[in-house]
Amino acid sequence: MCELLGMSANVPTDICFSFTGLMQRGGNTGPHRDGWGIAFYEGRGCRTFHDPNPSAQSEIALLVQRYAIKSPLVISHIRRANRGRVCLENTHPFSRELWGRNWVFAHNGQLRGVKQLPLGHYRPIGTTDSEHAFCWLLDRIRHRFPKRPRQAGGLWSWVWALAIELNRLGICNFLLSDSTYLYAHCSTQLSWLTRQAPFGEARLMDAELTVDFRAETTPDDIVTVIATRPLTDNESWTVMSPGSLAIFGAGVRLAEFC
């Protein structure tokens, strides 16, 4: 199992607090020693940082925490390798271009026989099941929608249909984004939480850290955090139901398919 972390917000927001909790699971409070990565969207651009080293001891992870990059949409992943050796090209999140947009994907679970799924346009660079699944997903989206659809609804339900197909091969919790929307698919385990006014205190489970969001936010801020397991022990997280797909935009849950 790996750990996923995503964020969708209506203003550029730093994810340091949640990221600090997640990184502890990379070798300290969790067994995910096989690398980590994070993607920060900034407009149509996307910054990604990857490191095959355990996140709890990663210099790059420390940089990311210190530098406090603000972004409205973030996808992060820490890895416990099951398929594919530990190396940079096997480190999530993966990214590809479709319709002139950066698409980013991070996955946890194992997908038996996923490499039998035929690929067309996109090819894996590494050897993980996850990247193969991502390439297949984008190929199928591209095939169904050669151009970016005006209305997102049809695309959302198509992504859900594809997620269900992947579920048949095993466990397929994933976070996916096209730079506007954050798609969160729960195969077995995924939870989310929306923070908005009135803001309060949040206390990390995995580190001695509490933050008072009243001091960090404005009353208009809306920030949703999605994680494999809740990161705080004093807030009420929504546990997603297996097989469901939630779509978030600008901090708000826009739709859920289940």
Next chain:
Amino acid sequence: MCELLGMSANVPTDICFSFTGLMQRGGNTGPHRDGWGIAFYEGRGCRTFHDPNPSAQSEIALLVQRYAIKSPLVISHIRRANRGRVCLENTHPFSRELWGRNWVFAHNGQLRGVKQLPLGHYRPIGTTDSEHAFCWLLDRIRHRFPKRPRQAGGLWSWVWALAIELNRLGICNFLLSDSTYLYAHCSTQLSWLTRQAPFGEARLMDAELTVDFRAETTPDDIVTVIATRPLTDNESWTVMSPGSLAIFGAGVRLAEFC
């Protein structure tokens, strides 16, 4: 004009010395205030760092200098915007996947009417001439070679033919890599230098910095640096001839088309 910097080496090598010189040109000794980026290959994987801020004042540039990432193949670019606003998605180097390889491209110059060139598979995410040219280049390579050719020679001469086509539209100095080879095309201005035993001292033009490579290397190391303009004033750089394409691998110049 922008500034290009590339490195090809037979062992993972840090580029801090050359990078330090280049970064000075981003706002201090040079006018290239409109962002910078760098890509470090590591096996088939690739780390990229981008920043729309001037490199001379960029926190991320300082991180890259301090962190001293070692890589056998690096492409870097600092930007003076002419087409396309200053933002993350317009910051070189650009990257795309072809044949399951990471391709990276950085360009300096202006290409009149390049956006008239038809695109297929690859679409720009930003609005620069350079990214459009890169997408066109990869489309044409993919069209000619649907699969990665066993023999590189045909691919190299095809890239040269495409570079000449782009030259017709204006100025097109570029660095391109498929993770194995570094392609350096000189349209107007590009120089390179190979360092190998016996190593000596090198003195940066753009900063008060001298390094004695005898202390930094082993006798077997071979490192080639390619830059828009020579970065040191006490070594003999090879100035490339306009219209030529040089291909480097493992620190060595493997071929030159002119």
